[in-house]
Amino acid sequence: MNPTTPADPSPSDAPSPAPARKRRPPRRVEVSRVEVLSPAMRRITLTGAELEGFAPAGPASYLKLIFPEPGQTEPTRPLPDGPRAVSMRTYTPLAVRPETLEVDVDFVLHGEGPASTWAAQAKLGQVLFLMGPGPGYTLDAEATQHLLIADDSALPAVETILAALPASASARVLLEVISAAEERPLHSAAQLEVTWLPRGSNHRAAGLPLEQALRSLPAIAADARIYLACEAAAMRRLRKLLTDELGIPRNQIVGRGYWKLDEVNHPDHDYGDDS
Ligand SMILES: Cc1cc2nc3c(=O)[nH]c(=O)nc-3n(C[C@H](O)[C@H](O)[C@H](O)COP(=O)(O)OP(=O)(O)OC[C@H]3O[C@@H](n4cnc5c(N)ncnc54)[C@H](O)[C@@H]3O)c2cc1C
Incomplete structure (x- = not known):
């Protein structure tokens, strides 16, 4: 029997639980550019071999970034199905360049918060973990x-x-x-x-x-x-x-x-x- 095909349930079988949704493995990325766009907006380019295959899921899609905890220089690599990192926040992949394995993310510097505080000091070579993408906005093709x-x-x-x-x-x-x-x-x-x-x-x-x-x-x-x-x-x-x-x-x-x-x-x- 094909091990991936469940046998027909007999009346006495308990209903099989829905298969657990696998999260994509976290990707290690490094800061390769920091651009001051305006007083409250930083554009940070993240790059790394683990970005291979990363593509945004349509307009206004999102990704998750995991920032270092206080005292860490680099966040701990999260286990794919382990507990969610405390300092994980949601951002938008503004531009993705698969040919150079780069993603641009624009951060609002709003004040205190793991993401905003990190972005305000971001430097080349610093490491984050990136997860996602998650779905965005479905454009109505008919709408003008x-x-x-x-x-x-x-x-x-x-x-x-x-x-x-x-x-x-x-x-x-x-x-x-x-x-x-x-x-x-x-x-x-x-x-x-x-x-x-x-x-x-x-x-x-x-x-x-x-x-x-x-x-x-x-x-x-x-x-x-x-x-x-x-x-x-x-x-x-x-x-x-x-x-x-x-x-x-x-x-x-x-x-x-x-x-x-x-x-x-x-x-x-x-x-x-x-x-
Ligand atoms: C789908 C999605 C995509 C997003 N894309 C982006 C993006 O591309 N760029 C971006 O900058 N943000 C984006 N955000 C918003 C971002 O996730 C939040 O602002 C997040 O809370 C920032 O985390 P933090 O660690 O800086 O602050 P937190 O630790 O979450 O919050 C700390 C304090 O800061 C306040 N705060 C948080 N965000 C703001 C803000 N923007 N302005 C004023 N006060 C704030 C909170 O009310 C809280 O009091 C996105 C959110 C979603 C859901």
């Missing part, structure tokens, strides 16, 4: 109107969505950042209209500039597809504004809580389904 609403943590995700849009589409983009110094050119084959919204350094105001801008937008196309990614409570408020006040059907909106005020390591799968 897109509204992308995001804060700085989701700016890399927005850039990957813009890169995937066809020339026949148009995208209205609202981006909340700490200050005007964070603005950068955005590129897409689609027609773009971009509004940068400086929030100031008070993270407690997260989402307020986006809310104001959304309220003063001219009518949103009835069939617009909306990607909304920012602080978790702000995402819920903005989605409610879109559905309850602006009449957008809920199934046209994908909401993602990318971080949460006063919460360490907010989960990577917060779609706001509880709201």
Whole structure:
């Protein structure tokens, strides 16, 4: 009998448990470039032979990075199915270059946190472990109107969505950042209209500039597809504004809580389904 094919269950057989989902093995990567993009954004290039075969899972996909614990110069290699590392955080593979085994990741320097603190001091040769990728945003191939609403943590995700849009589409983009110094050119084959919204350094105001801008937008196309990614409570408020006040059907909106005020390591799968 083929050992991978289970025998037909007899009535007395207990139901077989679902096969455990295997996580991809962690990949050891090293910092090969650190670029200061703006006061609060660092682009860090990670490279290494173990990146062989790594490919992002569509626009706005994610990866996991494991940072050193206090006192460590290099994180411990996690066991593939062992406990999750405490200092593991979620980031966006902004650019992946398989030919040179490189991934670019843009980090917001928001203050204290294993990821942000590490990124602020990142140096060539430092080691992290990388896991993933995880799935991103499924673009509706038929849609021509897109509204992308995001804060700085989701700016890399927005850039990957813009890169995937066809020339026949148009995208209205609202981006909340700490200050005007964070603005950068955005590129897409689609027609773009971009509004940068400086929030100031008070993270407690997260989402307020986006809310104001959304309220003063001219009518949103009835069939617009909306990607909304920012602080978790702000995402819920903005989605409610879109559905309850602006009449957008809920199934046209994908909401993602990318971080949460006063919460360490907010989960990577917060779609706001509880709201
Ligand atoms: C799918 C996905 C993709 C993401 N991609 C990116 C990316 O490409 N670049 C990026 O910078 N972030 C990205 N994020 C957000 C990032 O995972 C979080 O910001 C994460 O909490 C940072 O970890 P930390 O160790 O710096 O802070 P944590 O230890 O998690 O948190 C410490 C404190 O910092 C606060 N905090 C965390 N993040 C922010 C923030 N952005 N602004 C203000 N305060 C914050 C928390 O509320 C908490 O009080 C992504 C999140 C998801 C879910």
